[in-house]
Amino acid sequence: MREPLFRTRDEPSPLPDFCSLPVLFTLLVTGALAATVVWLAAGNHRDFSGYSVGILFVTWLVLVLGVMLCLLRAWLQRLPGHLPYIAAWLLIMPIVGTASWVAHGLDESLRMGLLSDGATTFVFDNVLIAALLGAAILRYFYVAAQWRLRLAAVTRAQVEALQARIRPHFLFNSMNTVAALIPVDPAAAERTVEDLAELFRAALGQHEQGDGTLGEELALLDRYLAIEQLRLGERLRVQRELDDLPPGFPLPRLLLQPLLENAVRHGVQPLREGGVVTLRGERRGDAIVIEIANPLPSSPARGGNGHGLDSVRRRVAFRYGPRAAVQAGPQGERYVVSLQLPLENKESGDARLDRR
Template sequence: MNGSSWVRRSVALYLLAWMMLGVLLAGLIVAATGAGPLASLLFAVPLTLCYASACGFSAYYLCRAYPLGKRRLGAVLSVFVFSAATAALMWCVAGSAWASLCTLVLAQADAVAVTRPFVAMMFGIGVLLYWMTAVAHYLALEFERARRAETQALESRLLAQDAELRMLRTQVDPHFLFNSLNSISALTSIDPGKARDMSLQLAGFFRHTLGLEAHRKVSLGEEMALLERFVAIEQVRFGPRLAFTRQVGEDAAQCLLPPMILQPLVENAVKHGIGQMLDGGRITVWAERAGSLLRLRVQNDIDPDEAGAAAAPGAIGLANVRQRLAAAYGRQASVHWTREDDKFRVDLVLPAETTESLMGDADARTDRR
């Protein structure tokens, strides 16, 4: 819902509430003075709507000029007592003039008689209505302040995620770039065509990563395309020592996740797993959707003789992934890793989100507003 429609809706609801107060005031006049129902409505409803405009503008500016958290309570009460009394007095004067005008068009018996008790009643009601309007404005301002704080918190979170993704980019193993360039240099004299293909793949990989935004989630299919490009570059260096397998379900490929969330896991698998083995090994990326959850797994072969050397090879990358999932999903996501014999496995569980589900949630939030 845009701002202009929200303002129009708020004004309409404000005037409707005051019109209902005008009808109630008309009923009170009938009961207190014995005036006719039509005369009471003609007197009370227009007068109340005019008072609504005066109270609305006056209380709005005073509430902004005297915020509760920044002004002394005594000063705020004094200002609103004086303003309410002044507005109610002017309302009584306007009511007397309006009653005289209504008497000219209505029978004398049905007209509203302006007596001292009646003026005192109008004055008291006017003061109460003014204070109620001020309280409503203070509540609206507090609601606006809370929404602004929520928006600023969300913007700060997005900026933090962007900074986190930039940090992740700087953590992409520099040896990957240097080794790729060395491989390209070696291939230029052996296989120029292959060197050219590797140069294009390397350029495409970094062009893709530079275009990612931390707050915009990507589909698992897009993430897998980035991983395959990364592995293709590494396969030029490792040759048949590096095998790669993907097992991604069709429904899982449509799910959204933070960009480059799997890349550091595959990079760890290459550096700390396959790169430490003379005969190489295999990296497997597996994904499936289980109801409202998306389950991911990155598994790689390791040297069984060094299985006890470290509990979690590539701990910096694993910690980075855990922190990013916590920032994006809170406690709804989890990361676990295990090391068994000649396998190292990282399991990720996160909410299964799709473009359609996010659009549905956005529409629902808009309807609630």
């Protein structure tokens, strides 16, 4: 089963994936810095061979630690409260002690003379350094996990606020459209009510939590446009170029609908002659790009505050990480919002915790 996107306050923070490249890189950098500090503190700055051996030993030690903690992560994660981090810290010391004892034994057996200290001193010093550095790095991972959980909670609150808010003018206009259609075209009125019901079901969070799909979001956009088409008539013209998009691509719910609503409200509605809203999508390398473009009126429509676009930016950054981008601005006589979303996402804990 997939892990829930949002944990309760009493749930422990997840341990990092010690086999992932970002975590291993962090451990390697920390170990290399520690070895460099010890080498500099020794005062023999010309002993580059000893420094090279120290870096090699630290690299091997970090890989051993990473593999061991990765194999034990599932067991550690089942411990309650903060015990996963405490148990991981306690495991570091015997692993480092055993590896140090083995390294010292190999140095003596091969008579390389790389280690001048006795076995006891060498093992004790390494265990002490590992205990201090392990506590610091695990504290860093814990704080980072707590920050991601808080970010998830904030994002969840923003999504719930977005889902709970239906713009009154859209609701009233839609109901007026239904009332006007009932005596002249009951079938169209019924379709409009069904479309409006689907929009409300999505906006009020009746679906399961987590991602939807691009296909579901595009179907929701069609229902929204069908309602606005009845209200605006020939003033609203829609151009679709979406054939290259994968319908099963995971997409946060109600991500595109606010952008399309802004395009209709601020781009088409203020113009007496109306205009064309363009929905365009394509694959670009390992990402998909979705663009929503609308005419740019000479004077901006009242009521725009940019909150919808800011919310989309935050949700995209949280869901897809730094590889994603949202760009918006005028291009000639049109206003274009462009979303670049990676086809392959990085590990959940680093960008989204759900991933979902």
